[in-house]
Amino acid sequence: MTPAALGFAMPPEWSPQEAVWLSWPVDDPRHWGGAKRDLIWAKFAEIAANISHFEPVRINAPGKDHAAIAAICNKARAVPERVQLFDHPHNDVWCRDHGPIFVKNRETGEVAITDWGFNAWGGKFPPYDLDNAIPALIAATLGMKKFATTMILEGGGIEINGANQLLTTEAVLLNPNRNPALSRGQIEQKLRDGLGVQDILWLEKGIEGDDTDGHIDDLARFVAEDIIIACVDQDTGSGNHAVLADNLARLKNFQTPRGRTFELVEIALPEACEVPGWRLPVLPASYVNFLIVNDGVLVPTFRQKRNDERALGIIGELFPGREVRGIDCLDLVEEGGTLHCISQQQPA
Secondary structure, three states: OOOHHHOEEOOOOOOOEEEEEEEOOOOOOOHHHHOOHHHHHHHHHHHHHHHHOOOOEEEEEOHHHHHHHHHHHHHOOOOHHHEEEEEOOOOOOOHHHHOOEEEEEOOOOOEEEEEEEOOHHHHOOOOOHHHHHHHHHHHHHHOOOEEEEEEEOOHHHOEEOOOOEEEEEHHHHOOOOOOOOOOHHHHHHHHHHHHOOOEEEEEOOOOOOOOOOOOHHHOEEEEEOOEEEEEEOOOOOOOOHHHHHHHHHHHHHOEOOOOOEOEEEEEEOOOOOOOOOOOOOOOOOOOOOOEEEOOEEEEEEOOOHHHHHHHHHHHHHHOOOOEEEEEEOOOHHHHOOOOOOOEEEEEO
């Protein structure tokens, strides 16, 4: 039987969490040009430390690196007992996409793992066999029930509002580099069966520089069952302007389960982040790639004081009672993602 048929559904990110998972950077010259290993390790330690101030952080990493990871997290002032290391080797850092998508039974509260296929965003960045094995490893380690499916799905490609609705993009889930043998209707049914949702809400495209082809977590995020924060770009000369305007128009036509329009909160992208000579001419920097944790929200910033402060203010107003922390992610986004992309929450 499917997870949905057994009463399981994916909880929204703002639900109580047991922990947040990360996949620690591996030594590979493909990542950040191979030249920023110490800087990226320090950045991951900073992020892990911030998470640990709210809840446990669980880290996938080869056993040989555990002592060094613990030491650098301690240096970043992590809460030591909340940094939990697991000997789970992997290929890359994007745990949102290769990690498990957790579901929870609506009646019993049991948490289980859905294990979808992962092919590195359409086969762009091989090898990815170790990444694809992470959900099964975590399920075995935690002794959790696992539901496996061959459909390709990345966690960054979906948003859940806890009211039976899922937000996604055509550029990713309908891309022939993911599931060429599945129709739109078949993909929608697999999402319903696997994640316990009903309504599938489709945007079209993503922002420039996004290796994923257009993940939703750079575009629009649920912050409540009837509230969506959505990116806009007021620069008419930007390649993102028309794409985000179309997304906003679609969002205005979507309806909540109660038949009302969503409350939409607009947030501007940061000014274009560029690294001369880098493989991504424009980096996919977005303030909505934030991570919700217990009693807090971690928000990416990009060394643009006015824009960063405005974004922190907007997001802070949407999460009253939660501490909002900005984390400099300009170096992190060079590889195509920030805080949400590297993390995966485990429901309590």
